[in-house]
Amino acid sequence: MPGQQRPDPRKVVLAYSGGLDTSVIAKWLTVERGLEVVTFTADLGQGEEIEPARAKARTMGIPDHHIFIEDLREEFVRDFVFPMMRANARYEGDYLLGTSIARPLISKRLVEIARDVGADAIAHGATGKGNDQVRFELSAYALAPDIRIIAPWREWDLTSRSALIDWAEKHQIAVPKDKRGESPFSTDANLLHTSSEGKVLEDPWDEVPPYVYSRTVDPQDAPNAPEHITLSFERGDGVALNGETMSPATLLTALNELGRRHGIGRLDLVENRFVGMKSRGMYETPGGTIYAAAHRGIEQLTLDRGAAHLKDELMPRYAELIYNGLWFSPEREMLQAAIDHSQAKVTGDVRLSLFKGLASVTGRRSPHSLYSERHVTFEDDAGAYDQKDAEGFIKLNALRLRLLARRDRPDAL
Numbered sequence: 001m002p003g004q005q006r007p008d009p010r011k012v013v014l015a016y017s018g019g020l021d022t023s024v025i026a027k028w029l030t031v032e033r034g035l036e037v038v039t040f041t042a043d044l045g046q047g048e049e050i051e052p053a054r055a056k057a058r059t060m061g062i063p064d065h066h067i068f069i070e071d072l073r074e075e076f077v078r079d080f081v082f083p084m085m086r087a088n089a090r091y092e093g094d095y096l097l098g099t100s101i102a103r104p105l106i107s108k109r110l111v112e113i114a115r116d117v118g119a120d121a122i123a124h125g126a127t128g129k130g131n132d133q134v135r136f137e138l139s140a141y142a143l144a145p146d147i148r149i150i151a152p153w154r155e156w157d158l159t160s161r162s163a164l165i166d167w168a169e170k171h172q173i174a175v176p177k178d179k180r181g182e183s184p185f186s187t188d189a190n191l192l193h194t195s196s197e198g199k200v201l202e203d204p205w206d207e208v209p210p211y212v213y214s215r216t217v218d219p220q221d222a223p224n225a226p227e228h229i230t231l232s233f234e235r236g237d238g239v240a241l242n243g244e245t246m247s248p249a250t251l252l253t254a255l256n257e258l259g260r261r262h263g264i265g266r267l268d269l270v271e272n273r274f275v276g277m278k279s280r281g282m283y284e285t286p287g288g289t290i291y292a293a294a295h296r297g298i299e300q301l302t303l304d305r306g307a308a309h310l311k312d313e314l315m316p317r318y319a320e321l322i323y324n325g326l327w328f329s330p331e332r333e334m335l336q337a338a339i340d341h342s343q344a345k346v347t348g349d350v351r352l353s354l355f356k357g358l359a360s361v362t363g364r365r366s367p368h369s370l371y372s373e374r375h376v377t378f379e380d381d382a383g384a385y386d387q388k389d390a391e392g393f394i395k396l397n398a399l400r401l402r403l404l405a406r407r408d409r410p411d412a413l
Contacts, residue, residue: 009121009148011036013068013114015106015136018053020175022125024164025152026060027171029123033150038066040113042106045073045191045249047215059174068113072105073191077248080105080327081192081288085295086236086346087311087339089319094269096285096292097322098193103132104327107139111147121148128154131274135325142328185212191252192288193265197281204270204280215256215284219263219357226355228362229258231294233350236343238291252287259286262354274324290359294350297361301369302345311342 012029016022016039029035039062041053050069057067080101091097110122122140126132128151137149158164161183168175186198194215201208210218232240238251246254259265265286273279299308314335321332348366352359372384405412 006148009035009119009150011038011117011119012121012123012148012150013038013040013110013117013119014123015110015125016041016053016057017125018050018056020168020173021164023056023060023173024158024168024171025123025125026057026062027173028152028156028167029150030061031171032156035121036066036119037062038068038113038117038119040068040070040106040110042109043069043071043073044076044102044105045253046189048189066117070109072109073249074247076102076105077191077252081252082237082248083336083340084322085288085291086343087315087318087335088292088296088299089315089322090292091319091323092269092271093316094267095271095283095319095323096193096267096288097319098190098283098285098288099132099188099195100135100323100325101192101327102190103135103325104139107136108143110136111140111144114144114147121150123150123152126151126153129275129277131323131325134274138325139328187214189215191249191256193283193285195281195283197279201280201282208268208282212282213266213284216260216266216286217263219266222261222263222356226353227258227262228351228353229290230349230351231255231291232348233295233298234347236295236340236346238294252291255287255290257287258354259290259359262359263357264354264359265289266357290352290354293359293361294352295346297350297352297364298346298348298366301348301364301366301371303342304370307342311339314338 012035014022014026014029014037016026018041026037026039029037037060039053039057039060041050041057043050050071054064054067054069058064084097084101089097091100107122113119114122124133124136126136133151133154137151140147140149158167165175183198184200185196187194187196189195196212200206201212230242231238232243237248239245241251241254265284265288267283267285268280269283270278270280303311318332318335318339321327321329321335326332345366345368347368348364350361351363353362
């Protein structure tokens with residue numbers, strides 16, 4: 001009945017990394033909230049061992065049938081990263097949305113597992129200051145409007161690292177040596193990127209310390225000769241590297257290694273968080289940066305000017321929707337339909353040069369190319385373009401400017 005208070009949740013599915021914070025949350029949900037806890041760990045290509053999360057969950061008292069670990073790398077790239085890349089999406093002109101695009105998939109699986117195991121709540125370890133709490137929860141509510149969501153960082157009184165460690169030790173949770181004291185910075189990683197923020201990165205004037213970078217070599221230390229690669233697309237999605245057909249996740253993994261070797265994809269950014277504050281972060285998106293350059297390269301040949309310019313106008317809105325956690329919103333789906341329609345002829349090959357932090361397009365070809373050498377040549381164009389037509393075209397476009405000038409500048413010639 002409307003207005004009737006719902007009973008407290010009994011079983012909760014926790015987004016579980018196996019780290020200290022989510023291990024404390026798992027125990028806290030049991031001890032302080034009296035909940036039956038189910039853990040879900042997603043392998044999104046974060047580059048860490050996932051299986052140890054199972055052993056760690058067991059030490060939290062979670063039975064094996066309540067521990068879910070899934071490899072979602074292919075689904076992540078195929079159904080989330082690639083559709084986003086079709087839009088050339090960059091938040092505030094720079095950020096390739098590596099963290100943002102992972103959250104809707106994790107939320108989707110949290111909700112699905114909750115339904116499968118009969119849980120009436122989900123939980124996450126995002127803090128009350130960041131964007132991820134918004135992304136997790138908006139996605140979950142879009143898929144399960146009546147789901148209960150527990151965000152311990154907004155509820156408990158463990159407001160410092162020392163308090164968290166004290167609580168962990170009191171409840172026999174092992175605390176690794178590297179977790180004692182304040183972490184110099186925090187990281188989040190998946191197959192698309194690694195983000196780092198906090199502590200040593202909080203002053204936007206201070207240069208990012210070299211030890212923060214984990215996925216790319218210093219461009220100055222990258223090879224002294226460029227490496228040339230060819231990336232092939234079909235209907236807007238990458239399908240092959242140097243002629244070798246690859247699955248989405250395999251392709252991005254290979255591009256990550258190329259980007260790592262050549263120091264490509266570093267970004268030092270001060271961004272506007274959805275919750276209202278500015279934050280400074282360092283992002284490494286090696287393969288995604290190469291892929292994004294190649295995708296724009298093939299679109300240059302295959303998209304009509306009107307379609308290309310409209311896509312560029314829509315992109316900031318589309319990127320903002322993803323950044324703000326609205327992947328499952330009708331407006332994002334509407335934009336996606338238009339973007340996907342534009343990709344019907346975005347097929348062909350792009351050659352790139354990888355060198356000292358840069359991914360530069362050096363060639364592109366397509367069976368659906370709109371580029372016509374006959375029309376652009378400075379040599380004899382054999383009647384493909386009558387240059388005299390330009391005079392009328394210019395006069396028609398100048399008409400309103402001439403009328404304005406006669407009205408506003410009567411002394412003009």
